[in-house]
Amino acid sequence: MADKDRLIIFDTTLRDGEQAPGCSMNLQEKLRIARALADLGVDVIEAGFPAASPGDFEAVSAVAKQIKGPIICGLARCNAGDIDAAWKALEHAERKRIHVFVATSAIHRQYKLQMAKEEILKTAVEGVRRARSYCDDVEFSAEDAARTEWEFLKDIVSAVIEAGATTVNIPDTVGYTVPGEFAALIEYLRKEVPGIENVVLSVHCHDDLGMAVANSLAAVKAGARQIECTINGIGERAGNCSLEEVVMAAHTRHKFFGLEIGINTTRLFPTCRLVSSIVAMPIPRNKAIVGDNAFAHEAGIHQHGVLQHAATYEIMRPEDVGVTENSLVLGKHSGRHAFRDRLQTLGFELEEVELNNAFRKFKKLADQKKEIFDADLEAIVLQMDGAEAGPWTLRDMNIVTRFGGSASAEVWLMKSGEEPVNQKADGDGPIDAAFNAIAALTGMDATLTDFEVRSLTVGQDAQGEVAVFMRKGGRDYRGTGVSTDIIEAGTRALVDAVNRIVRSQEIGRPEKSQAAASV
Numbered sequence: 001m002a003d004k005d006r007l008i009i010f011d012t013t014l015r016d017g018e019q020a021p022g023c024s025m026n027l028q029e030k031l032r033i034a035r036a037l038a039d040l041g042v043d044v045i046e047a048g049f050p051a052a053s054p055g056d057f058e059a060v061s062a063v064a065k066q067i068k069g070p071i072i073c074g075l076a077r078c079n080a081g082d083i084d085a086a087w088k089a090l091e092h093a094e095r096k097r098i099h100v101f102v103a104t105s106a107i108h109r110q111y112k113l114q115m116a117k118e119e120i121l122k123t124a125v126e127g128v129r130r131a132r133s134y135c136d137d138v139e140f141s142a143e144d145a146a147r148t149e150w151e152f153l154k155d156i157v158s159a160v161i162e163a164g165a166t167t168v169n170i171p172d173t174v175g176y177t178v179p180g181e182f183a184a185l186i187e188y189l190r191k192e193v194p195g196i197e198n199v200v201l202s203v204h205c206h207d208d209l210g211m212a213v214a215n216s217l218a219a220v221k222a223g224a225r226q227i228e229c230t231i232n233g234i235g236e237r238a239g240n241c242s243l244e245e246v247v248m249a250a251h252t253r254h255k256f257f258g259l260e261i262g263i264n265t266t267r268l269f270p271t272c273r274l275v276s277s278i279v280a281m282p283i284p285r286n287k288a289i290v291g292d293n294a295f296a297h298e299a300g301i302h303q304h305g306v307l308q309h310a311a312t313y314e315i316m317r318p319e320d321v322g323v324t325e326n327s328l329v330l331g332k333h334s335g336r337h338a339f340r341d342r343l344q345t346l347g348f349e350l351e352e353v354e355l356n357n358a359f360r361k362f363k364k365l366a367d368q369k370k371e372i373f374d375a376d377l378e379a380i381v382l383q384m385d386g387a388e389a390g391p392w393t394l395r396d397m398n399i400v401t402r403f404g405g406s407a408s409a410e411v412w413l414m415k416s417g418e419e420p421v422n423q424k425a426d427g428d429g430p431i432d433a434a435f436n437a438i439a440a441l442t443g444m445d446a447t448l449t450d451f452e453v454r455s456l457t458v459g460q461d462a463q464g465e466v467a468v469f470m471r472k473g474g475r476d477y478r479g480t481g482v483s484t485d486i487i488e489a490g491t492r493a494l495v496d497a498v499n500r501i502v503r504s505q506e507i508g509r510p511e512k513s514q515a516a517a518s519v
């Protein structure tokens with residue numbers, strides 16, 4: 001029986017979020033995010049789609065083994081192979097959930113699945129029954145529910161409840177609905193489906209029309225009690241409902257919604273930053289809740305008001321979401337304890353060996369620049385993850401570029417356990433030249449599609465972060481590099497992207513054209 005006064009926060013950053021172009025993560029990165037989500041207090045972590053590839057299986061299984069507290073959930077289509085794989089991957093979880101789905105809308109039935117209504121219904125029921133034969137906690141999703149005929153959706157939802165589903169999810173897969181309509185759909189299901197009061201009604205909204213948060217909240221007002229969301233709203237296309245926004249709406253407007261949530265809101269800002277750094281997707285300055293400008297007051301009249309009483313123009317306090325006044329933290333003389341403490345505040349729990357390694361890098365950086373900010377610390381740890389995952393490491397580079405002419409690069413790379421190799425190449429600019437040299441050394445036939453540079457912090461000696469995007473086999477990959485030298489950062493980013501492609505092939509992630517399923 002659902003707790004009527006509690007709103008369940010189901011995070012799918014590691015599954016739907018990871019489906020965003022260029023957002024795929026390695027195992028280490030997924031574990032970092034899963035730890036941060038557990039600290040944040042989410043109720044459910046959807047850790048991945050185990051049948052999609054051996055790498056996805058391994059990631060769900062590692063999260064299931066290591067993360068305690070939240071329910072760990074694995075996604076599966078309604079077929080025996082997927083469900084069995086999900087159950088196996090979840091084996092070691094303290095609390096587990098199998099999440100099965102099948103598309104229900106006419107357009108998906110006709111063009112994607114080529115199945116009639118009766119077949120979809122049978123598939124859904126059999127999927128739920130099989131999942132229930134393993135697990136007491138089974139969620140069913142009717143993919144593209146928001147565009148499904150209401151009466152058919154009612155039949156499906158009734159049938160899966162009878163088959164044993166404990167949570168029923170109503171996704172707006174393509175971000176098509178609007179708040180009034182979605183609330184009416186939830187009310188309709190609550191009125192028409194027998195036994196619906198015994199399950200948790202969930203919603204999963206995409207943001208194609210910019211209404212994912214509004215639609216989710218409207219559904220909650222109409223009786224839904226689980227929201228599926230992602231950190232920073234990352235996800236397929238325009239993304240998913242943003243966790244930090246929906247949580248702060250329910251928190252700030254507690255009287256209106258009247259629901260309890262288990263989130264430690266002061267962990268929102270560090271978690272959003274962590275995810276943003278890991279997937280190299282900067283948080284827009286004006287992003288609600290966690291953007292740089294979210295608590296900045298520019299107009300004199302606003303500043304005056306805030307000085308008199310913060311609530312004149314602030315509906316939340318920065319500290320409620322974990323924004324700290326001062327992100328200038330450490331310097332050359334800071335010790336190991338201060339370093340470890342600050343990393344913990346930022347959500348990084350490091351093993352002794354990792355900590356020593358990170359501390360050495362911090363000391364080296366503190367020799368190069370006077371002031372070390374949170375973003376510098378995050379970069380140290382995250383770049384370490386990338387470099388250690390290999391297989392290629394950058395040993396040296398010599399890049400010459402001339403005004404109005406071409407650039408030439410010589411790059412030295414080393415593959416784990418082998419001798420360093422080097423290659424010279426020319427290009428339109430320094431990054432193009434380095435890319436050509438790296439492509440020749442690694443035999444990588446990817447296309448370089450985009451290139452972004454930003455300053456990590458402030459000041460003339462600030463480190464620059466370069467993000468590069470490459471495309472191979474229909475998939476987008478990103479790589480990041482950080483350095484006080486922007487050309488070195490760019491070269492590191494190229495090596496990181498190549499490594500991600502190699503590792504993705506090693507863990508058996510299919511090219512997009514042959515992907516096991518598109519969800």
Ligand code: KIV
Pocket residue numbers: 016101141142143144169171172173174204206519
């Ligand atoms: O958007 C969607 O419909 C999904 C389902 C698998 C829940 O991601």
Ligand code: ZN
Pocket residue numbers: 016171173204206236519
């Ligand atoms: Zn989705």
